[in-house]
Amino acid sequence: DCDQAVQKTAALPNFRLTTPEEEARLFAMYQELERSQPESVRPHAAEAFVRGMAAHHAGMLPGWKKLIESAFQQGLLKVIFATETLAAGINMPARTTVISVVSRKRGSVHSLLKHNEITQMAGRAGRRGYDDIGHAVVLQSRWDGAAEAFEIIQRGPEMLTSQFNTSYGLVLSLLATKSLKEARSFVERSFGNYLGGEGLRRRTEEIETLEDRARALQREAAEAEAKQREEGESNNLEPIMEEILELKAAKKLAKRQLRRLRKAAHVQRAERAAALIQRVGGGLPARVGVDLPVEDSPSWAYRLGDEVEEELSQALLIRELTAEEVAMMPLEG
Structure with missing residues (x-):
């Protein structure tokens, strides 16, 4: 064309x-x-x-x-x-x-x-x-x-997801050209790792800093108001109140960004878990363990094979069960 x-x-x-x-x-x-x-x-x-x-x-x-x-x-x-x-x-x-x-x-x-x-x-x-x-x-x-x-x-813009996938070839290439420490650093710099690690940490720290500053300003405003009542002076609290409002707006934005990062990380991890479940043991059913947090769990459905559909909420890790864990499992299910 x-x-x-x-x-x-x-x-x-x-x-x-x-x-x-x-x-x-x-x-x-x-x-x-x-x-x-x-x-x-x-x-x-x-x-x-x-x-x-x-x-x-x-x-x-x-x-x-x-x-x-x-x-x-x-x-x-x-x-x-x-x-x-x-x-x-x-x-x-x-x-x-x-x-x-x-x-x-x-x-x-x-x-x-x-x-x-x-x-x-x-x-x-x-x-x-x-x-x-x-x-x-x-x-x-x-x-x-x-x-x-x-x-x-x-x-509106779609959520960014990491397309970085590890493979045996990548591992061999990294270990052939870099030290173990350098190879680990390379993987940790991926966007997927940022979603679930560094990005969340930075946003959380930013929110905590904003909250600390807002609390300090509120105490300062309360002390100034109390002093004003005691001494009958007229202090201008408007600059303090304006800064408090600005901090609240910044905190709201940071929390919104944190939610988006968490959601992106959850989606990515659940998709990886679903892909791994498909490969374990040549298909389902397979004895695998999926670690799922209980709190703050939205429901997202993922296809786990041709006929099996499960709900994976914020899947953090999928792994093969140890022999001890298999021994403790009930026979039914």
Whole structure:
């Protein structure tokens, strides 16, 4: 689709987006790639390229994609027709982003883009440090349009989850290149570990600090008010009360962030537990132990195999039972 869009645009009579000087620079860049990496060049796209138009997608060789990215970052290319992967990891700022559809195929079904995906795409426009203004345009298509785009935006950002997964290969690679201490430090720096460890600790400490400061200010205000009554003086307590209100607002925000971190950590741990249960003993039923905290337990259902569904609430650990624990288990169940 991206290549076809370039061809249709380039077929317009006398349609050029570049000045003669820009065309010369683009042609020189094209020739340099042709000399150094002839296998990467796309001759059928050369004319559109020097006229300021190009496509960018996963079907291109790295050399050609780097040429497109470099020319666009220099302001020589004016229009790029790209897949959503362009918005994910490449710093390519633009004045205007046009989103042709707000749905995509996932497996065998079509579904709306996620809030984070559409934000990433729109975020190419008006990048800080590159431009003072940016425009994001959502086109009406046969399947979706303004109503669906508004629904996605109103939905809010999705919760971030860690995609870091350990494997035998990762363990061997770490131990081959790092000491045990360095390997442990590497794993502990993952986002998943932050969700369940460092992030929770920092937010908890922040809340405790805010609470301590708020209590100190409340005592200070009470003492000042008592002194005012005794001595008949008129002390201005407004600054203290304003700071107390600010601390309460900051505490409320920190607690909200702490709840989100806890929920993300719980979801991630439960999903890992479910995946492990599927693998234990070649399938269920299997004798495993799942450590579950009792307090503050929401109910989230997870599929544990083809026919078995269980409720795992904030699963912290799944492990094989020891021989002693198996011996103490009742026969039924």
